[in-house]
Amino acid sequence: MTTAALPPLTKKDFQTDQEVRWCPGCGDYAILAAVQAVFPELGIKRENFVVVSGIGCSSRFPYYMNTYGFHTIHGRAPAVATGIKVNHPELEVWVATGDGDALAIGGNHTIHMLRRNVGIKVLLFNNKIYGLTKGQYSPTSEFQKVTKSTPFGSPDRPFNPVSLAIGAEATFVARSVDVFQGHLKETLKAAAAHKGSAFVEILQNCNIFNDGAWFNLTEKEARSEHVIQLEHGKPLIFGKNKDKGIRRKPDGDIEVVALGNGISESDLIVHDAHHPRPSYAFLLSHMEHRPGFPTPLGVFRAWDDLPRYEDVMHEQIQAVIAKKGPGDLSKLLRAGDTWEVK
Amino acid sequence: MTTAALPPLTKKDFQTDQEVRWCPGCGDYAILAAVQAVFPELGIKRENFVVVSGIGCSSRFPYYMNTYGFHTIHGRAPAVATGIKVNHPELEVWVATGDGDALAIGGNHTIHMLRRNVGIKVLLFNNKIYGLTKGQYSPTSEFQKVTKSTPFGSPDRPFNPVSLAIGAEATFVARSVDVFQGHLKETLKAAAAHKGSAFVEILQNCNIFNDGAWFNLTEKEARSEHVIQLEHGKPLIFGKNKDKGIRRKPDGDIEVVALGNGISESDLIVHDAHHPRPSYAFLLSHMEHRPGFPTPLGVFRAWDDLPRYEDVMHEQIQAVIAKKGPGDLSKLLRAGDTWEVK
Amino acid sequence: MSSVTEVPASKLRREVIEQAVIRFAGDSGDGMQITGSQFTNTVALYGNDIATFPDYPAEIRAPAGTEPGVSGYQLNFSSGEIHTPGDAVDVLIAMNPAALKVNMADLKANGILIVNSDSFKETDLRKARLTVNPLEDHSLDKFRVFPVELQRLTRSSLQHLGLDAKAMDRCKNFFALGMCYWLYNRSMDPTVRWIDSKFKSKPLLAEANKLALKAGYSYCEATEAFQVSYEIPPAQLSPGVYRNLSGNQALAMGLVVAAQKAGLKLFLGSYPITPASDILHELSQYKDFGVMTFQAEDEIAAITSAIGASYSGALAMTTTSGPGMALKTEAMGLAIMTELPLVIVDVQRGGPSTGLPTKTEQADLLQALFGRNSEAPIPVLAPATPGDCFWIAVEAARIALKYMVPVIVLSDGYLANGAEPWRIPTLDELPSIPVKYATDPEGFMPYKRDPETLARPWAIPGTPGLEHRIGGLEKQDVTGNINYEPLNHENMVRIRAAKVAAVAQDIPNVLPAGDADGDLLIVSWGSTFGAITQAVKSQREKGRKIGHLHLRHLNPLPNNVGDVLRRYKKVLVPELNMGQLSWILRAKFLVDAIGLNKIQGRPFKQNELELKIEEMLGL
Amino acid sequence: MSSVTEVPASKLRREVIEQAVIRFAGDSGDGMQITGSQFTNTVALYGNDIATFPDYPAEIRAPAGTEPGVSGYQLNFSSGEIHTPGDAVDVLIAMNPAALKVNMADLKANGILIVNSDSFKETDLRKARLTVNPLEDHSLDKFRVFPVELQRLTRSSLQHLGLDAKAMDRCKNFFALGMCYWLYNRSMDPTVRWIDSKFKSKPLLAEANKLALKAGYSYCEATEAFQVSYEIPPAQLSPGVYRNLSGNQALAMGLVVAAQKAGLKLFLGSYPITPASDILHELSQYKDFGVMTFQAEDEIAAITSAIGASYSGALAMTTTSGPGMALKTEAMGLAIMTELPLVIVDVQRGGPSTGLPTKTEQADLLQALFGRNSEAPIPVLAPATPGDCFWIAVEAARIALKYMVPVIVLSDGYLANGAEPWRIPTLDELPSIPVKYATDPEGFMPYKRDPETLARPWAIPGTPGLEHRIGGLEKQDVTGNINYEPLNHENMVRIRAAKVAAVAQDIPNVLPAGDADGDLLIVSWGSTFGAITQAVKSQREKGRKIGHLHLRHLNPLPNNVGDVLRRYKKVLVPELNMGQLSWILRAKFLVDAIGLNKIQGRPFKQNELELKIEEMLGL
Numbered sequence A, B: 001m002t003t004a005a006l007p008p009l010t011k012k013d014f015q016t017d018q019e020v021r022w023c024p025g026c027g028d029y030a031i032l033a034a035v036q037a038v039f040p041e042l043g044i045k046r047e048n049f050v051v052v053s054g055i056g057c058s059s060r061f062p063y064y065m066n067t068y069g070f071h072t073i074h075g076r077a078p079a080v081a082t083g084i085k086v087n088h089p090e091l092e093v094w095v096a097t098g099d100g101d102a103l104a105i106g107g108n109h110t111i112h113m114l115r116r117n118v119g120i121k122v123l124l125f126n127n128k129i130y131g132l133t134k135g136q137y138s139p140t141s142e143f144q145k146v147t148k149s150t151p152f153g154s155p156d157r158p159f160n161p162v163s164l165a166i167g168a169e170a171t172f173v174a175r176s177v178d179v180f181q182g183h184l185k186e187t188l189k190a191a192a193a194h195k196g197s198a199f200v201e202i203l204q205n206c207n208i209f210n211d212g213a214w215f216n217l218t219e220k221e222a223r224s225e226h227v228i229q230l231e232h233g234k235p236l237i238f239g240k241n242k243d244k245g246i247r248r249k250p251d252g253d254i255e256v257v258a259l260g261n262g263i264s265e266s267d268l269i270v271h272d273a274h275h276p277r278p279s280y281a282f283l284l285s286h287m288e289h290r291p292g293f294p295t296p297l298g299v300f301r302a303w304d305d306l307p308r309y310e311d312v313m314h315e316q317i318q319a320v321i322a323k324k325g326p327g328d329l330s331k332l333l334r335a336g337d338t339w340e341v342k
Numbered sequence C, D: 001m002s003s004v005t006e007v008p009a010s011k012l013r014r015e016v017i018e019q020a021v022i023r024f025a026g027d028s029g030d031g032m033q034i035t036g037s038q039f040t041n042t043v044a045l046y047g048n049d050i051a052t053f054p055d056y057p058a059e060i061r062a063p064a065g066t067e068p069g070v071s072g073y074q075l076n077f078s079s080g081e082i083h084t085p086g087d088a089v090d091v092l093i094a095m096n097p098a099a100l101k102v103n104m105a106d107l108k109a110n111g112i113l114i115v116n117s118d119s120f121k122e123t124d125l126r127k128a129r130l131t132v133n134p135l136e137d138h139s140l141d142k143f144r145v146f147p148v149e150l151q152r153l154t155r156s157s158l159q160h161l162g163l164d165a166k167a168m169d170r171c172k173n174f175f176a177l178g179m180c181y182w183l184y185n186r187s188m189d190p191t192v193r194w195i196d197s198k199f200k201s202k203p204l205l206a207e208a209n210k211l212a213l214k215a216g217y218s219y220c221e222a223t224e225a226f227q228v229s230y231e232i233p234p235a236q237l238s239p240g241v242y243r244n245l246s247g248n249q250a251l252a253m254g255l256v257v258a259a260q261k262a263g264l265k266l267f268l269g270s271y272p273i274t275p276a277s278d279i280l281h282e283l284s285q286y287k288d289f290g291v292m293t294f295q296a297e298d299e300i301a302a303i304t305s306a307i308g309a310s311y312s313g314a315l316a317m318t319t320t321s322g323p324g325m326a327l328k329t330e331a332m333g334l335a336i337m338t339e340l341p342l343v344i345v346d347v348q349r350g351g352p353s354t355g356l357p358t359k360t361e362q363a364d365l366l367q368a369l370f371g372r373n374s375e376a377p378i379p380v381l382a383p384a385t386p387g388d389c390f391w392i393a394v395e396a397a398r399i400a401l402k403y404m405v406p407v408i409v410l411s412d413g414y415l416a417n418g419a420e421p422w423r424i425p426t427l428d429e430l431p432s433i434p435v436k437y438a439t440d441p442e443g444f445m446p447y448k449r450d451p452e453t454l455a456r457p458w459a460i461p462g463t464p465g466l467e468h469r470i471g472g473l474e475k476q477d478v479t480g481n482i483n484y485e486p487l488n489h490e491n492m493v494r495i496r497a498a499k500v501a502a503v504a505q506d507i508p509n510v511l512p513a514g515d516a517d518g519d520l521l522i523v524s525w526g527s528t529f530g531a532i533t534q535a536v537k538s539q540r541e542k543g544r545k546i547g548h549l550h551l552r553h554l555n556p557l558p559n560n561v562g563d564v565l566r567r568y569k570k571v572l573v574p575e576l577n578m579g580q581l582s583w584i585l586r587a588k589f590l591v592d593a594i595g596l597n598k599i600q601g602r603p604f605k606q607n608e609l610e611l612k613i614e615e616m617l618g619l
């Protein structure tokens, strides 16, 4: 949909008259700001954007975007979006969803949309809680979490959204954070540039029901020790003084090493987001579960060589029309054996 | 449930009077035979087995097992089984399901059951087709597959059930084949020995609607070249003359090597099914998608250190009872502020 | 009434008769459905009126030779007008003992019974749980039995082709078909043509089947097995070009036509389920009409993807059967709230739950009307015959697009698989379906309504200046903004109801067939139309003063239904459920509608209906 | 009727009155729900009869100070018997301009209006979309207005504690509460006790809240702000021990009690949804009763896990609201087919679709009755009051276990969150719920029925010798083997219906309140009980000859409903829907039931009902 001669759009063009109804301090505001900042830069006509959501605080998102918007029902946004995109491939379809909406009730639609590689961008607002229903644990809540519905701690271990998406054959998988505006915008642009399905987990703070869920990643002091930036072609380095890195072990596993005394950047893994196979991205996706390892942010995987579902479907249609010619009503009606009664 | 003094059960004990209604030649017969052979060897009382299924040819399975059985509705077997197992943890609960039942309509329940690590064994009969509804493509059908519902080829790429299960945090993941009776029985025993959720993909032939789907793995000639057996502690070797193997590359990826001239078994990856982290198993799960690589059979992952959902729940209950004593009805009724009207 | 004419060429009698019922029965593997539909096609082409009833076993394959494995195909063909496959059978072809056992009860006394005598060995009998051979125990004495060694005869006619035994045996149904063509003096050409195209790529098999067919025909010629053959003249159908059509084919075609007439692309979101899957299969063929078929991961994704397609401007539909219908109900509420056009097809089957997947039933009517949370009205239509599925599909699309509402079509397993001769409409008989998207930003409001239809504008993504948001929360009229105010909610609930009620303005008043007033009115809907029409005809010939009101629009009802009901002393509502339509008529019109309720997975028989009619008339 | 008594101690009048309606209104963040429930608890403890109506904004948080952000809590308390929170308000506490704007319409002329004057600055007014300050434009002249600087006064009473301003301001609702306690001469002790336990871990906050409370009280004492204070004597409730209980609490407790009485473990499979989530929260606390709460991935897993738990011997239940109910319908069919006990709770909310999540409605009745594929009957019950939720829960469990059926309970948002004084039953008032699992292999058949209840045996896994298979396909009676035969299917459909009908044998005949016959019968169900009772009482005091029939069992209906209906000239059915119960009464009994239908997300007001009654009586 990129065309040269567009009147330049601005952030304002994407704001609605609707008063934004999130709790003061909610991380969703920052995500909204980032999206409203990025959309004008994509060179896409405003009328070609469609923002689709399910139900949840995060799913109120479309009301605040001055584009076409569909606030559907709980968990079904990926399926509704698929119908829109398949019917109308020129549209730029984005899904705004939550950890409950996309991974609890909507888990199946999410993984199937990724498997099919429908050209939809999914923003998963992960606050590790059900916000709208006032604080029950979610499929991303940590094991043993005490919530309204689990006063004695949750009995099950969470999904890792990035691992799940990769296991579901996603061709683009990334992670960013509500408060890292610059990083978030870059990540959104990368997602926009991807033709196939793009899955972006955005770590988001629910200051009412799960405040500080991502504290150790966002808080100034801790941050640089607990976060590692994934940049294609760059070595995996982290630490306040950029003094740590991720290195391959001979057995193919990875380890955290301190740079210096013999160990240099050249010993570290150089990030390859375009790797055709998902195993490398999967390995990264699980690292934060190990003691001493940082949480990766950025683009884990961006491999765009797979045809999109909607393209294959419309190519089939075109091929048949090219072969048989466009359908003819009277031929259709009279297909097969017919006879006449005088 | 293992107890010493059981009257030895036999295969016959697990056969029902119901006439088995699969098409002659269906791979399901072989799977039934294997399960009926393995159950008596588990040292579990017959009345403690529950076989749960959804809808599909494969889901007729419970009718042919002389245990407790529940033929539920399409896609919901993992959820029904979860209710059974959580309420009654002593029971030995197995799910029989198909690629449509477990991965299309039932995909969400399957991944959530695995995430929770409920102590259920899932047998996924993967014939890459919807058998019962007479031949539409399924989420495991290969890209471009021509079926009743896709006369011009399917427009989407399949799930890899093993990759999906690993991405969903499964603690036990294995693959076997209907016609490899010995291997299948061993795999089922391994699954039975696992405390947490066990996911077994069984490659099954639907000779009516998708005959020969697994031909290149089962057919005598091809077999040994296209299949690699995963055995814990053993090197990854395959080939008719055991002359090929899988080796780590320095970049952590894997490659197929020919043994001999300098390359020996000791250079190959030694399979570690008990690896605490899933990335190694995930790497294996995707190998067959690469040219020249074999399809792994056997146990990809068997890591049993994670508590089961049902155990955590019942420990919580016991802990509270130990602390507060068992619930008292009159206390319950009179909880909070009360007042008396004379 | 049959007139006898001597045929000099042979000493065989040829009787001219008006009508005959024939049933092909055999193992699932014996190809009875093909045999039956070939015979059907041939007699239809010849000009007979027909009604068929394919009855195959539940989805799962049963072991060969057993009763559950029996597959049947019944055809009623006639030189007069007919509406049902017939209660009893004149000619039964039984390919094995199980087929005989299951079907002989329906064969008329003195009826013709053709059995494959090669399949009555010890083992065959055991599979059918028979201890004695019915061919020997006189249990068939009241029939005209023709044992034929179908297997041996077929093989001998094919041995020179060098096929293996299995392949030769697979042709024996064509041998039997050939015999039936001789029996009814029918040309083999249409079937020969069909074999040629069907086996284009396998010329040897084509040859074999054609040989078997002809061998069966000449076998009768030569052996004079039957002392008599029959002639059924063409029926006096209204003039036009005809084809033979099943309900699922008709429904699929109807929606393609509707999309073309509306100038829209057709989008189907569906998840396979018996007996609806064939609509998906049919539509997936129509790529040349740009039809998009999306096989979803489940029924919820099927309908919600269709809602997305509708939102973005397609004529969107979803197809399913009972259990899948139940899964779609939450999403229907969304379509109602967002006021988007959508056609929802429920091909009803036996229930509840998984129930009887291959059997027919009419028990989803109340679910269609009320099976959603809160006040969520939807127009509901039901086709009367296989061919009517075409017209109902077009009507459903018309209503959905004109009023911007989801519309439910209730077909059933009997219509879906049954076939009838269908007069092909000329292009100008097809209704025009005008549709316009909103395009003008000037004064655009997403819920500003057309005063006549109460439809909101259809503003599709991609249209400059019409950017807007919709969703499932209650909203203010006109602006579409979220709104929870008490009076607004009541207003919106009443508007959504009024919109569905407004559909009635397009529905012509219904005229009862038969007497315009009298002792008894029979009210029906859906696939019972044929049997009831037949029963009413026969009862009126006996002089009863009765009328028949058949409803194709179930919500809203035609405006004059109340008046019609009051013109008769009594009201009878025969349904293949426990009384769902009668419940509605009672609640709406406070008439004491009596139900005749059959819930056996099978259609009504004419005489079940006639008995009830006579009972109600106190005869 | 109020009697005046001089109180010498002060020159303030103290009026003894019978009843008062007070409403606390403020921003979502102002703690109005806590304030209201504290006041409620105090007056309840004192012995007044009470009825409450918490009305908070839709789930999503609105910006502070705006109208959508207003949260209200209304309490009607009395020395006489009352059933509703009251139509109009005697005392309104408004914490900000938005709260005032939204609520003032309901304040009686000359009513007391307490406003937080600190929150009427320019910016506050703008947030409430007010251009002029209502405190200055005489728009409040018809009220007795008491502007109080709640913020400043609260802060000054707390400044010595060294809390930050934000923390101090959070206490101002207790200052207001203190004022109200003074106004109605109520002791602060219960609230003080509550604060102590609630803030056990935060003694400083406990101190602050208690200080604010007392400051508010003494402020009135000192400033003599009000010229008058009120005294409402205890009500004459029937003797017993009482507690204050909300519908969701009562429902949760009822099921725990039922499980205990049946000697079973309780299993809840649920997915959070407003307004049902609190039942999940409540039950997750009852670990000491061995209650298992499974928070599922969606509503389908919630009900199917419960079906699994039921199959393995638990008292299983699932809880949800409208949209979730729609998703469970396919699985309900499975529970019906497999004839397993299950309690399905639907706490109704405004719809359709996502609708009005926090508003109340009664529009899921027809969905509960008919919202499943094919013929799938289920018993349906509905509680009349918050406390009745306890008894209905016990009754639902009893029926489910006795007849081996799923049972639906229809509560609603008004009952779920509303509270009333509930007489605590003595243990021997609780019904016994006998349950026995099958254990004897001798002659065991999974569908061999109890002749009286038609219940099949409950044979749970782990029982030696009873291994058997069940499922959703049609089955043969007695053996439970899969069976598609026509007559068997009809037989099973009728048995499933007969089983549900048999429940009626346990339902006592219903007696209408008021006149046993007469001009008008009002029929109701669910949460409208209170308002209708009140309206009928007042109309009968005016001499009308009317009766009130309230139904707690909606399927099957009590046996004598038909007779009762016929004893009155006219029938009125007031419902918070478009007329769902009246449909049923019309269809079943052919009576011309007239509906009074309000669908605004709010309960009936007494006088809306009285007006309709008088209209129907032609007055």
Ligand SMILES: Cc1ncc(C[n+]2csc(CCOP(=O)(O)OP(=O)(O)O)c2C)c(N)n1
Pocket (backbone or CB within 6 Å): A055, A056, A057, A058, A059, A074, A097, A098, A099, A100, A101, A102, A125, A127, A129, A130, A131, A132, A133, A138, D271, D272, D273, D274, D299, D323, D324, D327, D354
């Ligand atoms: C069918 C259905 N089930 C349940 C709900 C209630 N519900 C609304 S949002 C939600 C979960 C919200 O959590 P999440 O998706 O993480 O969004 P967040 O509010 O945290 O942004 C639930 C359970 C619903 N609206 N519809």
Ligand SMILES: Cc1ncc(C[n+]2csc(CCOP(=O)(O)OP(=O)(O)O)c2C)c(N)n1
Pocket (backbone or CB within 6 Å): B055, B056, B057, B058, B059, B074, B097, B098, B099, B100, B101, B102, B125, B127, B129, B130, B131, B132, B133, B138, C271, C272, C273, C274, C299, C323, C324, C327, C354
């Ligand atoms: C709710 C619902 N939707 C659809 C169906 C129809 N259906 C039955 S089985 C099946 C898929 C079977 O495929 P699979 O799970 O792979 O099992 P298989 O028959 O291949 O063993 C479908 C679509 C159904 N019974 N219920």
Ligand code: SF4
Pocket (backbone or CB within 6 Å): A021, A022, A023, A025, A026, A027, A028, A057, A058, A127, A131, A132, A205, A206, A207, A208, A209, D061
């Ligand atoms: S509840 Fe949490 S997620 Fe929802 S708006 Fe408030 S802060 Fe944001």
Ligand code: SF4
Pocket (backbone or CB within 6 Å): B021, B022, B023, B025, B026, B027, B028, B057, B058, B127, B131, B132, B205, B206, B207, B208, B209, C061
């Ligand atoms: S259809 Fe296929 S899967 Fe089903 S029973 Fe027949 S062979 Fe087996």
Ligand SMILES: [Mg+2]
Pocket (backbone or CB within 6 Å): A098, A099, A100, A125, A126, A127, A128, A129, A130, A131, A138
């Ligand atoms: Mg969340």
Ligand SMILES: [Mg+2]
Pocket (backbone or CB within 6 Å): B056, B098, B099, B100, B125, B126, B127, B128, B129, B130, B131, B138
């Ligand atoms: Mg399959």
